[in-house]
Amino acid sequence: MLVVALTDGRLSHPHSRLFPADRLIALRQAEQVEAMRLLTRGTGEIITLGFPDQGAPEAQADRAAVRDQLLHLIDTRNVTALWTTWEHDPHPDHRCAAAIARQVADARAGLGFWRYPVWGRFIEDAPRAGDVLYRFDGAPFRSEKRAAIDAYRSQMTDLIPDDPDGFVMDARARRHFLESPELFIGDGNHV
Template identity: 40%
Template sequence: MAMTTSFDALTHGAPLVVLAPHPDDESLGCGALLAQAFAAGTGALVVCLTDGSASHKGSRRYPPSRLAALRRRELEEAVLRLGGTPRDILWLGLEDARTAGNPRIPAVIRLLCRTCQRLGAGSLFATLETDPHTDHKTAAAIAEAVAARVGLRHFGYPIWTRWQRPDFRADLTGWTEHRLPPGPHAARKRAAIAAHRSQLEPLIDDAAVSFRLDPGFVEDLSTGPELFFERSR
């Protein structure tokens, strides 16, 4: 079941937390949601799970530590463009693409439980469990555990499944689909996505394996409604 929703219906006026596997997922999947939260003053926190250091493997100019620092700066700029501040970011810095079985995950869950309780958060948004990337699946599992312990509404937002698998909803029986139009926050969302230059432009040109977001994918997520899936209880 799908329905067009509103910011108030999703949050009920309480602070929200967005768990992003990598710097850029927060803007691609939840940019309009975050922009509205910052504009409304209800409070929002962006939690970045990994350091994003695996997007350009083999670069001498941008080895993992330098790339992680660049991506952290890009995340801070994106949040600023959405109306937030660096204080609205919790950078966890786990190694990109290596979260499966990471021994730090239980500590991350405990930290996020305390953080959500301190903020008085009412909802937690994380990548949808159908996304194929291991870090996206880890983020989904962390969010499910935190939401169950703290008593939060848990929403999954699709990134790669939205683009690569038009039939992904077939795996989501028993989930409710909420569609949030970007509305007046579309420009802020587009600007936030553009802040992640390393993922959009040939900024790092010496990598053995280089990643770049497909322009059509970026356009789809920039202009279309944000999708949030909530498991029926």
């Protein structure tokens, strides 16, 4: 499994003095590596593009450069499916990633293309016409999923105590992500 991380997560705790941006970025990357190790039993790989959190590329030239990087990876790694966040997710970086991924999928006929809502699970917006919503029961993998979620200590605990505006997932949302089926959106063009 290959994961491409578009942004660096530096704004999860924007006012922390204990974890300034460079230290927070390193922590968030280490958490991602640990979660990947747990989910793939050490076989996964992460490529970090390093755009700032909430600073995913907006300019068409920058998006085209990311698209080209992804197309190169697909071609050289024999990738058969692309998974990305949903284009209607409330987080701007998630919408940007989905837009770039759509360009990639449209450029490679036969590439499987799947999107998933993250925060979009909690809004009223629906998939567009032609999309199909698939539910995957993750219950058999709940212990691995819990371990991977727990790997994100900066997001799940009070590890960073000096930023009252910092993001820590509340218990209800955490339980939802752990216990609810995984949701994937496919369309007839790339499934």
